[in-house]
Amino acid sequence: MKRPLILISNDDGFSAKGIHFLVDIARRYGDVVVVAPDGARSGSSLSVTFSSVVKANLIKEEEGLKVYSCTGTPGDCVKLGIAKFCDRTPDLVLAGINHGDNSAVNVHYSGTMGVVKEGCLKGISSIGFSHFSHSMETDFNPMKPYIEKIISHVLENKLPIGVCLNVNAPDIPKYAGLKVCTMGEGVWQNEWEERISPRGFTYYWLVGDFKSVDKQDDNTDRNAMKKGYIAVTPVKINVTAFEAINNLSSLEQ
């Protein structure tokens, strides 16, 4: 019987520290194929490439590990990896470890979660790991036993079809444990830093402050992280607002 096959991608690029850390953990659980962007793709969401071509290069090959860099988006990487570089359907799709937080509404912007949603759309159990620190020097070691616990659990039990996991760790040296959470709510404010170019035109950098609107007792990922937990938020692919259907039915008349 073959070992589990684990496809790994990210949105920081194949050379980022976070993906190396995750690959080292994942190799103990199965054969690993990495298909990751050739550079930073933060904020990629589940974008895909329609209007230009996608290329990929085999960077590294050894027993139980192949690494490809890809010119496409994180979503492209998963699609291409499954179709072209995996000899069997992966048992698991992993993303990260992302250098930066993807909790709360950031699940919508995240390229890390783009990887995870695409894996989930393909019917594969998929997990995204993110760490609050943006530093490329982050020490991911405190996350390690928790990542192992989650991977073991998911390989053994699988996730329900249409459900994937968004795992976010605060930037602290010791965690209180794992907490299964809901998506935090909030809003980005002051999002644009306006500058004038040397030639006099106006341009903008996307920045901003996230203002949470969670109540103190809400079981959200943001609240869990504040209490020192690693937040595990199950995310669903079917985004229908079922509870709104009745109220809209007057549109049908």
Added chain:
Amino acid sequence: MKRPLILISNDDGFSAKGIHFLVDIARRYGDVVVVAPDGARSGSSLSVTFSSVVKANLIKEEEGLKVYSCTGTPGDCVKLGIAKFCDRTPDLVLAGINHGDNSAVNVHYSGTMGVVKEGCLKGISSIGFSHFSHSMETDFNPMKPYIEKIISHVLENKLPIGVCLNVNAPDIPKYAGLKVCTMGEGVWQNEWEERISPRGFTYYWLVGDFKSVDKQDDNTDRNAMKKGYIAVTPVKINVTAFEAINNLSSLEQ
């Protein structure tokens, strides 16, 4: 009292036929600010631009209408439009009319729905309109009374916070009406067309066939469109898989 303010964007670019058609309708309901990409951004999802700058140009200004082209993604356009080019908070964010279908799981890839999700994340009632045909010559006139009905309804009643609308029209000359639906399920197959460049390297185009897995009686957007309806799917921003939380609680031990 000021007229309603309507912010419009898309993922086909400010010069696409679909957005002109939508702007002409929307102007009857309020003042319109268009902030749309300077070219095609299909498949943008809710991607945003972190690693380069964003610029915008005022293309057109007349009574009740301003049009800006923007170098960013559809999501950037909404963020920048609200922050910099609207003199008050918009009452409505509209996207489209997209040249191509965004029903079923395509809500996740769609730049049109990226616009809509971003509007919704900002607490504004937001609606995306898409038409099954990819042709830039599409006749959108049959959609017109239905678009008017939906805009009127939403301006009057507002959408619940955290809920937006994904409206998809089949490519037929006469519609059976509007149908309020759930998101269809299915999977993209045969997604990559592999080619060899003149210089001998392999590259890929993202293509594919969508295989619906909806049952015949499911009230999905795909099924409604098959029956000649324009599908109105309410989409929620909180993507927590609440029903999966209990089953994952063993992770907390």
